[in-house]
Amino acid sequence: MSILKNTFLASVGIFNLTRKKAEEIIDALIKAGEIPKSERKEAVLELLDRAEKNSARLKDKLIKESGTIQTEMKKVGGKIKEAADKLSQKKIMDELERLNKKIDSLARKIEKKNG
Numbered sequence: 001m002s003i004l005k006n007t008f009l010a011s012v013g014i015f016n017l018t019r020k021k022a023e024e025i026i027d028a029l030i031k032a033g034e035i036p037k038s039e040r041k042e043a044v045l046e047l048l049d050r051a052e053k054n055s056a057r058l059k060d061k062l063i064k065e066s067g068t069i070q071t072e073m074k075k076v077g078g079k080i081k082e083a084a085d086k087l088s089q090k091k092i093m094d095e096l097e098r099l100n101k102k103i104d105s106l107a108r109k110i111e112k113k114n115g
Helices: 003-012 019-031 037-114
Strands: none
Touching: 019 037
């Protein structure tokens, strides 16, 4: 096979080809002199087969990658929840400290008045 034919077949291989579209592509390659007319049927079948295999590989890769992404998202979600919990705890502790200072201040004022 020529470089042009191989490059073209590889570039269209990731698309889900219909038989009609495959025939149009092969007919264009025949017209360009890249494929002999006697090999048309085999070339169409080869193109459809490559497209199907590439589509299956791409699907498998996408499924695998989506699983990896989901795992990573769960990890990030856990870290975000942990950080939010710590932030909430810090806010609560800060508010308690503020209230304790206010109580201490009020207690001192009462002591001065009664004092």
